[in-house]
Amino acid sequence: MSGDAVLEVQGLDVHFGGVQALRNLSFTIAPGKIIGVMGPNGAGKTTLFNLVTGVYRPSAGRIVFGGRPLQGLSPARIARAGIGRTFQSGRPFANLTALENVLVGLYYGADVRRAGATDAKRRGQEVLDFVGLGKLADRPVASLNLTERKIVELARALATRPRMLLLDEPLAGFNPLELEPAIRIVRRIRDELGITVMWIEHIMTVLMETCEHLIVLHHGEKLAEGTPGEIAADAAVGDAYFGKKGATKLG
Amino acid sequence: MTGAPAKGVIVALVALLLMLPAWGSAYAISFLVSVLLYVALAGSWNLFSGTTGYASLGQGLFFGLGAYAFGVSTVLLKWHPVVGIVLAAAVSAVAAVLLGLVLLTTRIRVAYFAIVMLGVNEVVKTVVANIKAVGSSSGLTIPPLSTNLIAYYFLLFLAIGVTALSYLIKHSRWGLGLKAILADEVAAEVTGVGTVAHKMAMFVLSGTLIGPAGAMIAWYWSYIDPYIAFDLSVSFDMVVMSIFGGVGTVMGPVLGAVIISGVKEALSTSIPQFHTIIFGVLVLGLILWCPGGLMQVYRILHRRITGGPRPARSRGAQ
Amino acid sequence: MDVTTFLQLLLFGVVWGGLYALIATGLNLIYGVMKILNIAHGELMMLGAYLTYWLFTLWHVSPLISLPLAAVSMFVFGIIMQKLLIDPLLRHNLSMGEFENATLIVFFAVLLILQSAALLLWTADYRVISYASHPVHIGPLAVAAKRLIVVLVVLLVSAAMYLGLQHTLLGKAIRAVSQDMTTARLMGIHVKRIGLLGFGIGSALAGIAGSLASTIYVITPTVGLLFTIKAFTVMVVGGLGSQGGTLLAGLLLGVLESFASFFMGAEYKDLSGYVVLIAFIVWKSRTSSAFVSEIK
Numbered sequence: 001m002s003g004d005a006v007l008e009v010q011g012l013d014v015h016f017g018g019v020q021a022l023r024n025l026s027f028t029i030a031p032g033k034i035i036g037v038m039g040p041n042g043a044g045k046t047t048l049f050n051l052v053t054g055v056y057r058p059s060a061g062r063i064v065f066g067g068r069p070l071q072g073l074s075p076a077r078i079a080r081a082g083i084g085r086t087f088q089s090g091r092p093f094a095n096l097t098a099l100e101n102v103l104v105g106l107y108y109g110a111d112v113r114r115a116g117a118t119d120a121k122r123r124g125q126e127v128l129d130f131v132g133l134g135k136l137a138d139r140p141v142a143s144l145n146l147t148e149r150k151i152v153e154l155a156r157a158l159a160t161r162p163r164m165l166l167l168d169e170p171l172a173g174f175n176p177l178e179l180e181p182a183i184r185i186v187r188r189i190r191d192e193l194g195i196t197v198m199w200i201e202h203i204m205t206v207l208m209e210t211c212e213h214l215i216v217l218h219h220g221e222k223l224a225e226g227t228p229g230e231i232a233a234d235a236a237v238g239d240a241y242f243g244k245k246g247a248t249k250l251g
Numbered sequence: 252m253t254g255a256p257a258k259g260v261i262v263a264l265v266a267l268l269l270m271l272p273a274w275g276s277a278y279a280i281s282f283l284v285s286v287l288l289y290v291a292l293a294g295s296w297n298l299f300s301g302t303t304g305y306a307s308l309g310q311g312l313f314f315g316l317g318a319y320a321f322g323v324s325t326v327l328l329k330w331h332p333v334v335g336i337v338l339a340a341a342v343s344a345v346a347a348v349l350l351g352l353v354l355l356t357t358r359i360r361v362a363y364f365a366i367v368m369l370g371v372n373e374v375v376k377t378v379v380a381n382i383k384a385v386g387s388s389s390g391l392t393i394p395p396l397s398t399n400l401i402a403y404y405f406l407l408f409l410a411i412g413v414t415a416l417s418y419l420i421k422h423s424r425w426g427l428g429l430k431a432i433l434a435d436e437v438a439a440e441v442t443g444v445g446t447v448a449h450k451m452a453m454f455v456l457s458g459t460l461i462g463p464a465g466a467m468i469a470w471y472w473s474y475i476d477p478y479i480a481f482d483l484s485v486s487f488d489m490v491v492m493s494i495f496g497g498v499g500t501v502m503g504p505v506l507g508a509v510i511i512s513g514v515k516e517a518l519s520t521s522i523p524q525f526h527t528i529i530f531g532v533l534v535l536g537l538i539l540w541c542p543g544g545l546m547q548v549y550r551i552l553h554r555r556i557t558g559g560p561r562p563a564r565s566r567g568a569q
Numbered sequence: 570m571d572v573t574t575f576l577q578l579l580l581f582g583v584v585w586g587g588l589y590a591l592i593a594t595g596l597n598l599i600y601g602v603m604k605i606l607n608i609a610h611g612e613l614m615m616l617g618a619y620l621t622y623w624l625f626t627l628w629h630v631s632p633l634i635s636l637p638l639a640a641v642s643m644f645v646f647g648i649i650m651q652k653l654l655i656d657p658l659l660r661h662n663l664s665m666g667e668f669e670n671a672t673l674i675v676f677f678a679v680l681l682i683l684q685s686a687a688l689l690l691w692t693a694d695y696r697v698i699s700y701a702s703h704p705v706h707i708g709p710l711a712v713a714a715k716r717l718i719v720v721l722v723v724l725l726v727s728a729a730m731y732l733g734l735q736h737t738l739l740g741k742a743i744r745a746v747s748q749d750m751t752t753a754r755l756m757g758i759h760v761k762r763i764g765l766l767g768f769g770i771g772s773a774l775a776g777i778a779g780s781l782a783s784t785i786y787v788i789t790p791t792v793g794l795l796f797t798i799k800a801f802t803v804m805v806v807g808g809l810g811s812q813g814g815t816l817l818a819g820l821l822l823g824v825l826e827s828f829a830s831f832f833m834g835a836e837y838k839d840l841s842g843y844v845v846l847i848a849f850i851v852w853k854s855r856t857s858s859a860f861v862s863e864i865k
Contacts, residue, residue: 053441054440055437055440055441074440074445074447075437075440075441076440076441076443076444076445076446077445078441079440079441079442079443080443084441085441087438091435091437091438092438093430093431093434093435093438093439094434094435095430095433095434096427096430096431096434100427100430103424103427104427104428104431104439104442104444105442105443107424107427107428108428108431108442108443108444108445109442109443110443153438156442157442160442160443304666306669306670306673353851354851354854357854357855358854359850359854360854361666361669362606362669363805363850363854365673366798366801366805366846366850367846367847367850367851369798370798370843370846370847371843371847373798373839373840373843374840374843374844374847377836377837377839377840377843378840380836381836483794487677490673490674490677491674491677494670494671494673494674495674498670524685524686524688524689525685525689527681527682527684527685528681528682528685528686528689530681531678531679531681531682531685532678532682534674534678535654535675535678535679535682538658538671538674538675538678539654539657539658539675542658542661542663542667542668542670542671543667
């Protein structure tokens with residue numbers, strides 16, 4: 001077991017009704033970094049996140065978080081242990097307000113049992129302020145647009161006081177003007193909050209610019225791993241994405 | 252429901268009900284016993300099914316279990332009736348825990364859960380009808396109540412208790428977790444909400460409250476048999492009244508129970524089948540016009556009268 | 570148990586199993602195209618049964634002629650129900666959960682109305698038709714001709730359904746909608762019309778089953794719900810959407826009930842079906858992903 005790894009995955013396998021979604025996946029995540037997860041559609045990226053958060057059970061392999069094995073734990077326990085997560089399609093609780101969404105994270109994920117209601121509200125407001133949605137606290141999520149909803153979901157995940165945050169295509173659906181502010185929030189999450197981030201994204205330029213380390217998946221296997229520079233030069237990766245003809249530069 | 256006027260109305264109503272026996276007729280009392288029973292039952296159904304979205308079509312199982320627990324305790328074991336009522340709660344609680352462990356620890360589909368509960372009700376009914384010790388299909392005769400007022404006050408307090416509980420939970424942290432589960436179970440889980448614990452707790456709570464109602468009614472009827480104790484229409488009525496009034500709301504089941512009981516009573520003077528038909532048509536009419544039930548009607552009217560914004564059409568909105 | 574008794578029980582099981590499978594196919598079809606669990610489905614069966622009964626009793630019309638009449642009239646009835654009751658709901662733009670709740674109530678109300686109307690019009694008296702009761706000898710068995718007719722009709726209708734679903738344009742459209750409503754709509758399939766037709770055909774199947782049942786069973790206004798639950802059992806065990814599975818599951822249920830009735834007494838006949846249903850659902854929700862709500 002590596003000394004200060006936040007997350008360690010060894011030999012991970014998972015099957016779904018005859019299809020092997022992940023095969024012998026292994027990697028280690030160092031703390032305090034933004035790690036990008038790349039790969040063509042169907043590579044198994046979201047499946048990986050589902051495994052780490054306990055939504056799926058692996059058929060084989062180990063997942064260790066901060067020295068603690070995660071096998072068999074319910075998603076709720078894993079969330080309380082310090083892993084936060086957002087979904088590709090943005091899944092905040094549509095029947096609640098933005099603040100209430102954050103409060104769920106606070107009460108349940110961060111285990112803020114002893115905080116009184118006013119204290120919790122204050123903390124919730126702080127989280128919303130951090131992501132720039134402070135003014136939307138009492139707005140029902142159903143009345144927000146896609147970008148706002150996804151950021152509320154991010155705030156909710158932050159409210160659970162995670163040590164590691166799994167972001168599944170957080171920028172999907174954002175218009176070009178909204179990208180920069182969102183990327184800044186993720187950087188601040190790493191820099192100011194010290195949270196390790198694993199980031200699935202299709203917009204490769206973003207990953208190349210913000211991530212310190214990249215993992216590339218293809219057909220459920222780890223195709224490559226390394227710094228953005230290394231990955232950009234990797235022919236196999238270019239192959240996977242563009243086929244032999246277009247395998248020139250990435251990013 | 253918010254605001255001082257609403258609270259004032261409720262307090263006045265409760266006071267009225269508390270004092271009614273002083274001048275109410277025997278007919279009024281027996282009618283109210285029925286209404287209060289259904290307020291308690293519909294409210295208890297809603298405590299689980301309204302908060303988790305798992306519609307149970309066989310919650311009446313606990314009614315029957317409670318009734319029989321009371322029967323066994325009072326008639327066979329010859330214990331004091333109060334013990335019978337407590338036993339009813341205990342038996343229902345245990346049954347709910349067992350059923351919950353089997354059914355609610357998976358992400359079973361809502362429709363299947365509904366039908367399984369229905370099936371369990373039928374299975375238990377058949378099994379009980381074959382147990383000679385409790386009189387098989389002929390059932391048991393139970394020493395009657397000394398006065399109907401016992402049933403009246405018990406059910407009144409049960410109804411108030413269920414409604415109050417519903418309100419308290421709705422406005423608590425636990426209630427927030429329930430709403431999260433209702434909105435998106437998986438998202439709730441990854442946010443740290445233990446969905447199994449929440450579902451189990453509400454299921455057991457619901458069953459534990461329904462059991463004593465069954466026990467009291469058994470005493471009130473002074474007779475039980477498998478067909479009236481585990482009558483499917485008890486389960487159905489609970490569902491219909493809650494949905495009619497507005498699932499997931501605090502006052503919805505109350506309104507639904509009151510109005511549907513009232514309508515049934517008003518119609519029962521004519522041929523029984525006739526009143527069921529009219530009742531069915533009325534229910535159809537309301538649901539087709541306002542699927543959110545009476546509470547939705549109330550909300551829409553309320554906005555129209557106070558000129559507020561149109562209510563948001565979001566899933567699971569209170 | 571001697572061979573004759575065994576075969577007799579098996580045959581009874583097959584007769585009943587076929588009927589259950591037929592009703593279940595109708596229920597399955599409706600669920601497939603509209604994603605609605607029609608708990609009033611059995612009531613249509615009841616109506617078909619009474620239609621056949623009265624035509625036979627009053628005007629000596631052979632059930633074989635009443636059968637297509639029941640099919641057509643229940644088809645129309647089904648379409649009317651859909652248009653009157655489900656269309657208005659669809660216009661309200663409800664969430665999946667709200668829609669399911671609402672349809673539950675709607676069909677429950679229909680169940681109440683139809684059952685009460687039947688009670689009112691025809692009383693709770695047991696109705697029996699005496700038709701084709703002469704025994705036919707197959708080897709050591711003596712079976713009433715009417716039971717063989719039931720099996721034959723069930724086979725014919727099932728075959729027709731299967732062929733229709735596989736080879737006609739309508740059938741393919743129905744299967745497409747059942748598998749993936751959104752994609753079907755995108756492919757240009759008129760989903761609403763398919764839903765309507767599916768509802769009609771499913772109801773017609775219930776009518777046929779009722780017509781058949783009236784020849785071999787006692788008819789009362791309350792048979793509907795009982796058969797609905799059995800049909801649901803068959804549907805769940807056989808696999809939503811699988812016609813072969815439904816047929817097999819129906820036969821299994823029929824045979825199981827037949828033997829349970831013999832060994833444990835008639836009261837346990839229905840019970841065995843429930844137990845199978847519960848055990849199956851519980852087992853499947855722990856092992857199969859199809860029985861579990863989606864994770865997405």
